[in-house]
Amino acid sequence: MTPAEMLAELRALEARLRSSEVQAAYRERPLAERRRLVAERAELSLLIARLTTAGLGALSARLDELGRDLTRGLAAVNGRLARLDRPAATLNALARLLGLLARLAVLAG
């Protein structure tokens, strides 16, 4: 049985223990029996929660490792975007120069 299959079995068991039928049946039972059901059912719920969180946490840690590559990717895209800006800076300088030339030509005329 894989960990995922075991978790699925535990979840199915919890769903049965928390069904309306079980809840209704235990309402009429003596306090000691109710106390035992609640304690063991709560332990099962906590165990499932821990297994779920641990599984998500492990996958999340793998994503964190990949996140470093993704951050490098972000930096690379930003770098490429900056390269797109470089011609803009050159053209802006050219536009300023042409503007100056035009004014000089007017003055010279």
Add this chain to the structure above:
Amino acid sequence: MSLEPTVGPPRRRPAAPGRLGRAVALTVLAAAAGCASATPYRELAAAGVAYAESARSLADAAAALAIDASSERLIQDDALVNVDLETLRRVAAEDAQRLAVLARLASHARLLRRYFALLGELADGNAGRRTLAAVEAVAEALGEAGNALRGTAAAGDAGPAVGAARVGAAFYGRDLARREVAQRAPVLERELATQGELLASLAAAMRHDLEIVAEARAQRLVIDPLLAETPLADPERWLAARRELLLGAPAQGELAAAERAAGDLRDAVAAIAGQRPALDLLAEVVADAEAIGAALAALGLTEAAP
């Protein structure tokens, strides 16, 4: 074979293309080629953004649902035996751990969204707009200089040059997008494979939490009030609770779209990096992202509208 039309009025044979004419023809070709190559990168970026947003919504919804489920468990247990403070603290500690993991997932989804949004800027030529604005400024300056230096080589129509520069800038941006995807594809594929596993686990956890919540609420809000000796205290509330429970049940199946979306996006990245068509896959990703949004809304797990 003559290129002249055989019927109708005779047309003037176009003049042999000069330097400007060739520039215009190249501009048209580059524009056509550019349009063809731009689409997959722009579409990939849009699908990536849609996917990342739905993954973040899913992580946020899973956090809210996890708290609701543990609260319902406590209420259910309390109905049989008075719950003590120690139990409440243990449940709260477990909830806090789950929330921390889900916050990391949401944060990672935001990072992925930023990456695809930037890729979209690159593919879309948004960054090229700064270049294009500069091109326009040069054209204007050329016009001014042309007026001032009338009769010199600087005077002339700057329109075709601006057009060529505009296409050139956009084409350059798209080429950078192509190179970025080709270079980053292995990382993106690993990332999306892990995301697929993670979203499958998340969807399974959410389905279980939904089952627990639905069963507990059915007992607390529908069955108990109806079976009580006294008439329903608030029939409208009872009716709304029952409706919500019944309508929410089919939406649980749609959570599978999360896993599907990650797989489709991963396949699309691989296809695009390999210069293969992927528009169908990308459309599936967007449809899956919409299905996730609709499922979360049906389950009452979306953020309140601003």
